[in-house]
Amino acid sequence: MTLRLELQDISKRYPAVVANDGINLRVEAGQIHAVLGENGAGKSTLMKIIYGAVQPDGGRMLWNGREVAVASPAAARALGIAMVFQHFSLFDTLTVTENIALGLPADTDLAKLAVRIADTARQYGLELEPQRHVHTLSVGECQRVEIVRALLAKPQLLILDEPTSVLTPSAVEKLFETLRQLASEGCSILYISHKLDEIRALCHTCTVVRGGKNAGQCDPSQESAASLSRMMIGAEPPVVTRRASTPGRAMLRVQRLNLPKSHPFATALQDVSLSVRAGEIVGIAGVSGNGQQELLAALSGEDLRAEAGAIMLGDTPVGRLPPGRRRALGFSFVPEERLGRGAVPDMSLADNVVLSLQTSATIRHGFLRHKAIVARAQAIIARFGVKAGGPQSPARSLSGGNLQKFIVGREVLRAPSVLVVAQPTWGVDVGAAAQIRAELLALRDAGCALLVVSEELDELFELSDRLMVMAKGRLSPPLEAADASVALVGQWMSGLWPQEAAHG
Known part of the structure; x- marks a missing residue:
C-alpha cells in the first residue's frame, strides 16, 4: 500500500506544555485513519503541523514518500492537503461564497463558484445557501461551509477535526457515505473525533495519543467503545446516573x-x-x-x-x-459558540470569569477584586479538570474541549x-x-x-x-x-x- 503521509518523531513545545512529544504516524492512500485522544492530548496541534498552520520544533514529515517542510496552509493546499478545523475560520461579514473564494486565485468567478458550492453541497447532502452571510448561520451550518470548502479542493489528504460535533444522525450518515466514497477514490482521511462509535463504524485504523505521545494503534472495528476509552484515557468513562425527581414550580x-x-x-x-x-x-x-x-x-x-x-x-x-x-x-447561559461568544479569545481565563459574574464576588465599590477572580478561575480549573497553564492563560490557548469545560464550569459555579x-x-x-x-x-x-x-x-x-x-x-x-x-x-x-x- 502506498504511504500518503508519514510523520517521524514530531515534537512541539509551548511555554506551558509539551503538545507533541516524538509522535509517529503513518497514513496510507485511501485510508480513513482516526487520531484518538482526550482533550489537550495534542491531536489538534499535530493536525495543524501537517496543515502548515503550526511549525514543529523537531521531526520529519514525508508526503508521498518525499520529505517536505510545510511552511503554511497555502503550501499544504498546494500539496493536496485540506483541513476542516474544529473552530471555524470564517469571516462573519462575508457570504459563504466570498469566504470560500478567499483561499482561491484572485480571478475566481464568484458566480461560477457559487454554482460549484451549491452542486457540491447538494451532492454530499450538506445543505447550503451560497449567498448567505456567515453571521446569519448556526454553528452546524458553519460546519457545512468548512466541509464543502475542503471538498471543493479535491484533496489527496482530508483532515477532519470533530466534523460531526454539530451534525444530526442523518447528516452524519450522509457524511460517512461521502468519506467512504472519497477513500475509495484514493483520498486519505485523518479523522479526529471523541465519538467512539463513529470511529468504530468508519475508520480503518486508529492511532491513540495520550499526553502528547503515541499510546497505541489498533483496528477500531475490532475494539469496543470501552476498550478504546481505556486506551485513550486509561480508564472507562464514568457512568452517568439519573435519579428520579419531582419538579417544582x-x-x-x-x-x-x-x-x-x-x-x-x-x-x-x-x-x-x-x-x-x-x-x-x-x-x-x-x-x-x-x-x-x-x-x-x-x-x-x-x-x-x-x-x-x-x-x-x-x-x-x-x-x-x-x-x-x-x-x-x-439566569445563566452557555452559548453554542465557544470562542467569541462564550469567551473572549485574547482575554485570560480569569478575566473571562467576570463576563458572567459581575457581583460583589468579583466587583466591590466599582473595582475588580483580582484575587477573588483568580481564585474563582482556579476553582473552575480544578473542579472540571481543565488543562490550562493557569488562570492567566488566554482562552484561545486552550483546546476546544478544555475551553468548553471552563465555560460550563463558570456557569455551573454561579449556582x-x-x-x-x-x-x-x-x-x-x-x-x-x-x-x-x-x-x-x-x-x-x-x-x-x-x-x-x-x-x-x-x-x-x-x-x-x-x-x-x-x-x-x-x-x-x-x-x-x-x-x-x-x-x-x-x-x-x-x-x-x-x-x-x-x-x-
Missing part, C-alpha cells in the same frame, strides 16, 4: 413567542411555548438552522424584540430585559436558578462529556431548571426529563423522555408531530 416560561426574521436568512419563530420547572431538564432536539439560534438569542437577551411577558423568569417578565438584568435574576445550555459537550472527550453531564444533573437535583439545546440525540436521551423538537421555527409538544425514541424524534425533526397546541 415553573422557573422559565415562554408563552406564544412570535418573532419575525431579524435578517433575510433567519428563521421566524412561530407561536413558541415551553416551560421548564425547578429540578427538571427539558431537552430541545432538531436539525441546525431551524430556529434554535433565534430562540437562544431571545432567551439570553441578545434579541430584545419579544414582548416583555412572552419570556418569564419565575414571576418576572424579562422579554425586554438585557442579559445583565436576566443574570441578576438567577443559577435557570440554566440554558447549547451543545454542552460539543468537541469534548468521553470522560469530560460524562463529567459535564453529571454536573448538569447535579444542578437539576439541586433544584435548577435546565433547558438543553443539542443535536446529540444520545445526550438528550441521557439528560432530559422531557423532550421537545424544533423544526421550521416551531416547537413540538413536550414528550416524556421515557416515551421518546430516535425514530419518533427523527420524524418530528421534519415538523411531523401531532397538530395539538404545543405547550410546555
Whole structure:
C-alpha cells in the first residue's frame, strides 16, 4: 500500500506544555485513519503541523514518500492537503461564497463558484445557501461551509477535526457515505473525533495519543467503545446516573413567542411555548438552522424584540430585559459558540470569569477584586479538570474541549436558578462529556431548571426529563423522555408531530 503521509518523531513545545512529544504516524492512500485522544492530548496541534498552520520544533514529515517542510496552509493546499478545523475560520461579514473564494486565485468567478458550492453541497447532502452571510448561520451550518470548502479542493489528504460535533444522525450518515466514497477514490482521511462509535463504524485504523505521545494503534472495528476509552484515557468513562425527581414550580416560561426574521436568512419563530420547572431538564432536539439560534438569542437577551411577558423568569417578565438584568435574576447561559461568544479569545481565563459574574464576588465599590477572580478561575480549573497553564492563560490557548469545560464550569459555579445550555459537550472527550453531564444533573437535583439545546440525540436521551423538537421555527409538544425514541424524534425533526397546541 502506498504511504500518503508519514510523520517521524514530531515534537512541539509551548511555554506551558509539551503538545507533541516524538509522535509517529503513518497514513496510507485511501485510508480513513482516526487520531484518538482526550482533550489537550495534542491531536489538534499535530493536525495543524501537517496543515502548515503550526511549525514543529523537531521531526520529519514525508508526503508521498518525499520529505517536505510545510511552511503554511497555502503550501499544504498546494500539496493536496485540506483541513476542516474544529473552530471555524470564517469571516462573519462575508457570504459563504466570498469566504470560500478567499483561499482561491484572485480571478475566481464568484458566480461560477457559487454554482460549484451549491452542486457540491447538494451532492454530499450538506445543505447550503451560497449567498448567505456567515453571521446569519448556526454553528452546524458553519460546519457545512468548512466541509464543502475542503471538498471543493479535491484533496489527496482530508483532515477532519470533530466534523460531526454539530451534525444530526442523518447528516452524519450522509457524511460517512461521502468519506467512504472519497477513500475509495484514493483520498486519505485523518479523522479526529471523541465519538467512539463513529470511529468504530468508519475508520480503518486508529492511532491513540495520550499526553502528547503515541499510546497505541489498533483496528477500531475490532475494539469496543470501552476498550478504546481505556486506551485513550486509561480508564472507562464514568457512568452517568439519573435519579428520579419531582419538579417544582415553573422557573422559565415562554408563552406564544412570535418573532419575525431579524435578517433575510433567519428563521421566524412561530407561536413558541415551553416551560421548564425547578429540578427538571427539558431537552430541545432538531436539525441546525431551524430556529434554535433565534430562540437562544431571545432567551439570553441578545434579541430584545419579544414582548416583555412572552419570556418569564419565575414571576418576572424579562422579554425586554438585557442579559445583565436576566443574570441578576438567577439566569445563566452557555452559548453554542465557544470562542467569541462564550469567551473572549485574547482575554485570560480569569478575566473571562467576570463576563458572567459581575457581583460583589468579583466587583466591590466599582473595582475588580483580582484575587477573588483568580481564585474563582482556579476553582473552575480544578473542579472540571481543565488543562490550562493557569488562570492567566488566554482562552484561545486552550483546546476546544478544555475551553468548553471552563465555560460550563463558570456557569455551573454561579449556582443559577435557570440554566440554558447549547451543545454542552460539543468537541469534548468521553470522560469530560460524562463529567459535564453529571454536573448538569447535579444542578437539576439541586433544584435548577435546565433547558438543553443539542443535536446529540444520545445526550438528550441521557439528560432530559422531557423532550421537545424544533423544526421550521416551531416547537413540538413536550414528550416524556421515557416515551421518546430516535425514530419518533427523527420524524418530528421534519415538523411531523401531532397538530395539538404545543405547550410546555
